Amino acid sequence: MHIEKQFRELENIEEIRAYNISNIDLFEIVPQYQKPIKIPFCNIIKYVQSDVNMFIPIDDGEDFVINRLGWNILQRGNINLEDVEGRRLSECSPFFYEILKESFKEVYETKKTKAMRIYYYISDKIKTITNIHIIFEENNLFLISDYNDEFANKKTEEEQILEDNAEKSTLIEYFSHTGSYYMTNNEFTWTQGIYNIINRNRESSDSFYNIIFDLVIPEDKPLVQELIKTMSPETDTYENIIRIKTWDGTIKYLDTYLYSKFDENGDLISHYGLFKDVSLDSHKHKTRPVDFMLNGFKYNSRLSLLIEPLSRRYEFSEGFYDMIEIPSNEYIHSREIIDNIVEPEVRENIMKLINGEIDELNEILTFKVHGNEDNLKICELFIERFKYGNNEHSIGFLTDITNIKKKQEELIESNANKNILIKEVHHRVKNNLQVLNSFLNLERRAYKDDPNTILDNMQARLSSLALLHEKTYNTTDFLNINLKNYMEDQDKTLQGLFSAKKITFKSDIDENINLSIETITPLLLIVDELTMNAIKHAFPDPDMENKTISKTIKLMDENKCEFILKDNGVGLESPEQLINHNLGWEIVNSLTKQLDGSIEIMDPEVGTEFRIVFPTKFEDAGETEDNGGN
Template identity: 40%
Template sequence: MNIEKKYFPIEKVEEVKIYDLNKEVIFYNSPKVTDVEPLEFESILNQISSDINQFIPVDNGEDLIITRFGKTLLQRLNINPKDILGRRFSECLPFYHNLFKEHVKKVVNKKSKIEKLRLLYFEENTLSLIVTTIVMEKNGHIYIINNYEAESITKTSASNNQNEKLYLIEYMSQTGSYYKTNNKYTWTNGIYNILGRHPKSSDKYYNIIFDLALKEDKEKIKKAMNENLPRKMEIKEKIRIKTENRKIKTLECNLYPKYNNNEYVGIYGFFKDISSELDSSILNPIDYILNGFTHSQKLALLLDPFNPVTYSFTDGFYNIIGVKKQEYTHNYNIYKHIGEKKVVEKLKKMESGEVNKFDETFTFYKDKTTKKPITCELILENFYVNNELHTIGFLIDITQDIEKREHIKIIEKQKIIIKEVHHRIKNNLQILNSFINLEKREYSKEPELIIEHMQSRLNSLSILHAQTCESLDFENLNVNEAITQQEKTLNNLLSSHNDINFITYIDSELWMPISLITPILLIINELTTNSVKHAFNDNTKNKQIYKHMKLIDGETCEFVFKDNGIGLKDTKMQNLGSVIIKSLIKQINGTLELTVNNGTQFKIKFPINQEYVGYK
């Protein structure tokens, strides 16, 4: 890696040629000196093409603490911002610290208001990148502003070497020229560099510089358009133009006529962009922020949005509202596309001057066919200049930001709920374990019966677990789906009793939290297995088991289980199966009403002031 430095006094810029930059020795891990808060306009700064790097000077400018660093260099060097903010410039980026050190000291010690550099990066002796850099001091902070607009400018073939050199010369000096003969214009590449656009086939038919002149400077160029200028007359003027990307530039113009044997041939012109030399406002970093709006499709600057004559919007505005710039007219009814009436009412008050500030988030429908709107944030503020009311503001499409935040919330919520599900599974296994201990004493001589009972209970719980994992919210389950699936599973387990008709009425829109539906499924499991095995004899015809669940008021849910068997003999419910059922009913704070008449009916009522019971 090698560097060469040269100062150009006319341009007041130091040119630094950097050959074969070794990225591996640019960045070094270093300890953090202080914590850094993000800038107020951080989200806006990230939208622009230029890098605005902010520092706090220490040791009289000998070193700097990094408080903000532009994304371009970080991406090129693959550096995480967390590893660089709050560190000393000299320790984590010593190459760039040494490169800018003397310039920083000049602005810190007030020897210079602004320092300019031009960094030329070469790879294998081929120019690959040009970066124009400004070093300045503002409100106690140092700003190093890098513009990376010109990249890989020498990728043309060797056959175009001369044109490449001319382009490079014009780019360095921000100059360009043209000549007009036979009513056609010819423009050099430097002109397009000044205008910030590519050539068009129509450019030969009109003056692409003068047509962009501001209204106030039109008079200056009238004489330049005169086709009968005296032979030796030279026109020198300074004019301001507004480029297609809405940048105001000041150009120094030198125009003179060309004659051949006293016959007028055409006119020659030379232009130099002197904007940076004249515009003292360049000392304010906010200009670079505003420049960045021209490159953003999700962010727009609005000037006088309510004035049908003087309104001005950056291109992001038209992209956000979904209307082509050339098709937009000021009578376009923005209000009818806004979803919230209160926002429209407040905007109209802003337009009428009743309020001076506006800061709202709202939904915006680009057209009638769009079902999903975008989410926008609009900030407006009124101000006066020479007793004339003006408005400035920002329109931001924050749809993707909100979606990202919501996605993160969902992920975090799912993590919490999954932990809760695992906790409930653990509790359910403990319940099953207690059932096993009870049945071990009751059925010590019938271990196969214990296994059969546990199998049906485990299947009921597995249904819950499967539905929970498939659920969108991980918390609430559809009661009808859970009971219907349980019924199918029990039918398979109790296939030897396939002559029983199951009738089930559960509201398909009834939902309950897992904590409530778990004991309910276990209750249904116990009632079903007991009924299938003991309720019917060989003389029972049209065997039926009936289940019904509904909300009977705003505070209570009712579940009815009924069979048409021989009737329960143990009406005091003292056997083991009944004890398990009563313990589960107690778990949901329910009450049991037992009726034995042409079969057995269990009516269970339980309160619904749980986590969630209701309809979706």
């Protein structure tokens, strides 16, 4: 058993951290000191959700007699009320006496209510948090306690919708470098944007103190103290810029807006805070995968991310201003831009969205740049309204598909290769993102305690698919793609991604192998999965020299290929265990079936070796779908 105490000046609250407390530590069987007295409103107290505990001061406030304990604390101590009532607190529960005696003495002498918070840890993990208020009333001390235990409930459909809306709100906050919180019943609820700003993960104790104010630099703490002193029914809003220092030493400037709500007696009901990161270099520290996606919107002239397009708080990425051909510093956001949309039904639906008659808009429209009939752009517009908390938000995407539409018209009567090109332009990104999403969902369950593995795996897959898209979009022949060029470029990509591992990637690919895009896509993903499996398991000693992962792909005949991937690592102790209990193996098997191929684990003298045999051609999945629909 170990106890730590800390006083948080900004919140004016004392925190107690108790480690590895067992039930037998809470109470002891001791003789009764005096008979308990009758408690006013005893029956009413039974229906109060919080624990109401009553203590009688004795020995001039040096000790206290237990007169009543609430149901929760009795249950935690596995004890009945008659076993503790009328006993001295110091004798009956030395544990609670040790952590409460000073606060009890203070309230007894000053007659002022005091707030405390007790954290109960098991093996350095918070199991229970108790918020308490100590009140002096009618010469007795009352301790009001609320408990917050860990629990997990299955999400209802409504909770899932709220969670989805929270994710959209998170995207809005991220793009605008903002975050917010609200506080009711002395508990804080923080949005993800706050954690983006302070650059750390959510912690279970964050609900019980102001995590932003805790990071305020010493020079700006007077601003926070001024805020705490001045917030009242007469001064219920506060605006200022404060500076915080994150855990990695970064100084950030936060534009701060706070609002408090009070009841008719002047007591605080709730508290709301909005923080915007206005640091000059806040946009330079990009470390998470979502940054790459958002940068794609920021710098792409044909894609635009619309943040709050239905609000005066709007923020649009650069692509929007390129599409309307007005510099961002000259653009004035107004509904007049809707007049430049050619299709009247689209204009009508946009107005319905603005007026709240519909919640979602997904349209293809023709836009007259500056109202000019000779400068038309075809765009795809998606906007969604949603609620998060008590606030209504909107988010949207605007895509310039003018060139795509022109290509469609040019290719509509072309040969089979051009039909494949149309299909790839429409579906390839969508299908590949669906595949990645499926992998991500599988790995979130399999590696929920190892997020770095998920990020490494996803980064390798994204890099391979990006390489595939980059090369194939520059060609019109999707049936005869040279495999050797792809594999050599993939080696360079993997070498860059895992340079810190000091692994050499080698390839020996028959230069006469030409495959379709439908074959190369799963083949590249198989290489990623087997490579990441080797990186994870083959080289447990980081100082091992000459670490190598090699792949060989040869033609067995004109219709069949042999693919061998091997490493010179420690090898497999039990191939059966890999087959039965490895998510990566399941993914590789699924991808091999897509190739209409077969896979086997070889038995090399050194390391691990996989052999896959697959056909060079197989029936086009897209044509199969078309035929099946006729």
